[in-house]
Structures are given as C-alpha cells and as structure tokens.
Amino acid sequence: MADLNGILILWDIDGTLLSAKGAGPQAFDRATLEHFGYAIPISSIDWPGATDYAIAYALLEKAGRTVIRGEAQVLIDRYLSHLPEMLDKTHARAIEGTRELLEHFHGNDSVYQALLTGNVSRGSDIKLGYLGVDHYFRFGAFADHSDQRNDLSRHALDLAREHLHPEWSPEQVYVIGDTPKDIECGKHIGAHTIAVATGHHSVAELEAHEPTRVFDSFADPQVLIDYLSARA
Numbered sequence: 001m002a003d004l005n006g007i008l009i010l011w012d013i014d015g016t017l018l019s020a021k022g023a024g025p026q027a028f029d030r031a032t033l034e035h036f037g038y039a040i041p042i043s044s045i046d047w048p049g050a051t052d053y054a055i056a057y058a059l060l061e062k063a064g065r066t067v068i069r070g071e072a073q074v075l076i077d078r079y080l081s082h083l084p085e086m087l088d089k090t091h092a093r094a095i096e097g098t099r100e101l102l103e104h105f106h107g108n109d110s111v112y113q114a115l116l117t118g119n120v121s122r123g124s125d126i127k128l129g130y131l132g133v134d135h136y137f138r139f140g141a142f143a144d145h146s147d148q149r150n151d152l153s154r155h156a157l158d159l160a161r162e163h164l165h166p167e168w169s170p171e172q173v174y175v176i177g178d179t180p181k182d183i184e185c186g187k188h189i190g191a192h193t194i195a196v197a198t199g200h201h202s203v204a205e206l207e208a209h210e211p212t213r214v215f216d217s218f219a220d221p222q223v224l225i226d227y228l229s230a231r232a
Contacts, residue, residue, distance in 0.1 A: 002164040006110035007231055010156050011137070011193070012033075012177035013117045015048070015199025017102075018127055019095045023086035028055065030080035030086075036063050038169045049181030051074050051118035051143035051152070080122055087130045087193075094131050095198050096220035100138045104225055111228070112164060115140030115184070116156045116175055118149055137165050153185040174228065183211045194224075 011017055014024060025042040033039040045058040056072035057078075065071060114137050117124055121142040128134035141156035149182040153175065158167040175186030178199030183206070186193035193211035196218060197203045206214050218224055 002112065004165040006096050006112060006169055006172065008112045008114060008160050008164065008168065009105060009228070010114055010116035010141075010153075010173060010175045010186075012049075012175075012179075012182050013115065013119055013124060015095075016176060016182075016196060017095060017133070018131065019198070020087055020127075020155050021090040022090040023083065023090040026090070027079045027082040027086040030060070031075050032059055032063070034078050036065075038156060038175075041071075044181060049149065049177070049179030051147055051149055052120045052123060052167060053147040054118070054149070055141050057147065066202055076120060076123075078128065080120075083123060083126050084130070085202050087127065092127070094133065097216070097221040097224075099133065100221040101218060101224055102133055102155065103219065105228075106136050112138055112160075113206050114138050114156065114159070114163075115142070116152055116182075117141070117175075118152070120144050125144070134186035149181050150185045150188040153189045153191065157189050157191075171185050176232075178225040180206065180209045184207045186211075194227075 028042045029039045040059050040062050044062060047055050053072055053125050056075045057067045060067050060071060105113055119142060121144050124142055139159045141152040141159060145155045146152055170190035173191035174194055175182060175191050176194045179201055183193045183195055195206040195211040195214045197206055197216050203214055203216050215223060
C-alpha cells in the first residue's frame with residue numbers, strides 16, 4: 001500500500017497515447033459489415049471519447065436493432081477480432097512524447113499511473129500491447145465496468161483507494177485526455193483535468209469545456225513534466 005502522498009495520473013488511450021489513424025473506426029466498420037450485412041460508418045455517430053459499449057449501442061440503434069447488451073457484446077467481440085489487423089494496417093504508433101512521459105513518471109516514486117478509458121479491457125490490452133507500453137499502469141477503469149464514461153472516473157477513484165491508499169483524494173488525481181468527455185468525467189469526481197489537442201478536438205474546442213489545463217501536444221514532454229513536478 002502506497003503512502004498517502006504523491007499524485008495519480010489517469011491516462012486516456014485513443015488520441016492521447018495512441019495515434020492509430022482510424023484503426024478503431026475501421027475495425028468497427030468491419031464489425032458492422034459482418035453483423036448487419038452492411039457497414040455503418042462510425043462517423044455517423046458521436047463516438048470520440050465514448051465507451052465501446054456506448055458506440056455499440058449507437059450503432060445498433062442506427063441499424064434499427066433492439067439496443068441490448070448481449071448484441072452489443074457480439075458487435076464488440078467482432079470489433080476486437082479485427083483490431084490487431086487494423087492497428088497493423090494503419091501503422092499505429094504512440095503519440096509523440098508519450099513514451100518519454102510514461103517512462104519518466106514510471107521512475108518517479110511520487111507519481112502513479114493508471115488508465116481511464118472508454119475501451120473494454122481486452123481492447124486496451126490489444127492497443128497498449130501493440131505499442132509495448134502496457135507495463136506502465138498500476139490498474140485501469142474500462143468500459144467493462146459501465147457503459148457511461150462518467151461512471152468510470154468514480155470507479156478509477158475507488159481503484160486508487162484500493163490499490164494506493166483508502167483515503168486517496170480527487171485532488172491528487174489528474175485525468176489526461178483529448179476529448180470533452182475526458183474533461184467531463186474528470187470533473188465528475190473533482191479531479192484535475194488536463195486536455196491535449198492530439199485527437200479530434202482543437203485547443204479552442206477543449207478550452208471551451210474549461211479543463212484545468214490544455215496543451216496543444218506533448219511533443220516536448222518537459223511541458224507536462226514541469227507542470228506536474230510542482231504538484232507531485
């Protein structure tokens with residue numbers, strides 16, 4: 001059990017750590033083609049920052065199907081079956097600066113790293129395993145726990161209190177993500193929210209949601225290191 005000090009970074013994956021140039025959407029397109037007999041473009045729904053189950057439910061609704069978890073699970077299983085191939089096809093990579101950040105904070109005894117992502121745990125394993133960075137994270141809150149993104153931040157805080165200290169405070173938590181949904185879910189528990197414009201949203205679009213801090217990128221990892229070092 002960790003002492004009650006330091007900070008916890010909760011990392012989003014897609015658009016924050018991972019640049020896959022459409023691997024996820026293409027895998028979902030393949031999944032809908034197999035499942036419905038025709039592809040439903042993921043661009044037809046509001047998917048950035050959504051959980052995998054929320055995406056599956058929206059696609060089922062788009063297809064005029066009954067929105068039930070069992071069928072959503074089948075669609076997600078199909079998506080996961082295509083994900084490794086799509087990551088390879090799109091030459092998925094870690095977003096510039098993030099490997100250096102993960103390694104730096106991994107070596108800092110007062111900083112803990114975990115995941116807060118809309119991916120199901122199997123999808124997270126596939127993506128982070130592909131990048132070779134899965135060993136940096138103490139635990140993770142995934143879409144398996146809830147369909148709703150805001151529920152996941154509460155779950156992540158519960159996990160922090162289980163894995164780090166029973167009295168771990170939201171004031172010690174920094175949620176890092178690239179979408180308004182990441183900002184919203186961090187605010188949901190009173191955590192600090194760090195937005196980065198490496199996904200589908202610009203700095204201005206992210207600033208409109210009033211995160212604690214916005215960065216255009218982590219291409220210079222030192223900008224985040226300096227920001228968090230004063231707080232660790």
